Amino acid sequence: MKIMNGLYNLIGILIFAYLVGSFLNVVISRLPIIFKLKESNHDFKTFNLALPRSHCPHCQHILYWWHNIPLLSFVILKGQCYFCHTPIAKRYFIVELSFILLIALCYYQAPSLSIFLSYALFSALALCIFFIDWETLFIPDILNYLLLWSGLLINTHGLFCSAQDAIIGAALGYLGLWGFYHFIYWTSKKEGFGYGDFKLLAALGAWCGVSELFNILFLASLLGLILAVVKLKKMGEPIAFGPALCIAGFLNLVYPQTFNLLNWSRQLFGSG
Template identity: 40%
Template sequence: MPDLPLTAWIVIAGVLGLLVGSFLNVVILRLPERLDALWRQEAHDVLGLEHAQQTLPPGIVRESSHCPHCKHPLAAYDNIPLFSWLWLKGRCRYCQAPISIQYPLVELLTAILSAIVVWKLGPTWVALAGLFFTWSLVALSGIDLRTQLLPDQITLPLLWAGLLLSLGHLFVEPKSAILGAAIGYLSLWSVYWLFKLLTGKEGMGFGDFKLLAALGAWMGPVALLPVILLSSFIGALIGGAMIALRKHAREVPMPFGPFIAMAGWVWFIAGDYLLHAYLGLTGMG
């Protein structure tokens, strides 16, 4: 890679994160709708039912961006990540309908996380893998928050990427990656069935198993317990706050995937520091 100061690489990563964040918004919004339409078509075909030929929702890559309200195609200057939303004051240029704050938040979050990855891992090929890991978690979190769905189209490539990267000992060795994936999946799978047998209810979705398996493939089995504990702690804090502020009803299920993703990313970036801090506090370091 070109010989540039680390600060320059961090800035480049931030700018790249803004651009990728804009694309992730498209993935978060369009992928679930597209999958739902395809699943409905497949269900009708399997059951032998007649179904009207419908135009599928926009794809992720081919269809150009447009306002979801007036359907007007967006010009290039309307699509500048973060800055267009600020310049337009959060409203469509053509119909003045409000533009969801999700767009700038995802773009800004992706930029910040991308910059942190390069700051932590340096301008290396390892950082490129870390960026892919980060962007996948952002997309999965956004989709789960909106639809309570963790699509296989993202979780499984993330899982396989972790296993394949272990062949080069990029983050963990192959044995740790395989054990991490298996234990990650089976741990939540066991909790799911135990909870269902005791209550008759489903406490989480199968996508959560696959996400934790993917984190195990990237970071090994040692990371799984801290990730589960940290995700539970984050979920309890955020969920409790939302219920206390009456932003979320107690009986309405809350997606757990974003909390697993948050905890996984924090451990991926700062796991060594957190572990040493814990050992120091307990006198075991």
């Protein structure tokens, strides 16, 4: 059953995703800078998510309104600044397009409006975490906490799992990676994960429940290897695990039967 019927509803949802995707780029670009400035007691009246106005990071020229049209401006400007012709990061285009595609997938998978809105919230937060960690190897606490608390609140009425499963999932998600991190450090004197990864897995446990933690970690491990190859990381170089966790969490939440390790094993070994 689809949450809504008709072409107009779908178009309206995609337009919403089109506009929100542009804001997500602002969050991805500015939030890491804000955290760095916070350490130096910077005045956030002059730099935050709203100020200063959109500008070229290379020549600092304020952009015209038509330079900020999601997706279209990148194509019109041929991927470069209108003023100094410096290439624009492809990430802006990728984020906006990715969010539209994610919302379209959520639309077709959600059996109710409440689940669709939950999917959309999860997708927005996870997409920000994905690209910030991909670019900076850093996950802002505010995004992890928003994902964690929203998951716990949504599951107070058992939307994806029981409240008890959500709480235990959050606790074990954090403690599981925390313990594994210290085991790796104790045996190799190397840091296998960042503390942001602990909090992110806790948030995914709050959304999906304790029973899905192993499945999420298994998928994330496979995806992490693929992403490492995509980013051409050499042995010994740090690899962001957050993006792999975000993809695994999304697949487990939106496609729980398709990307389920137990179902895979049953199909592989033919057991009932």
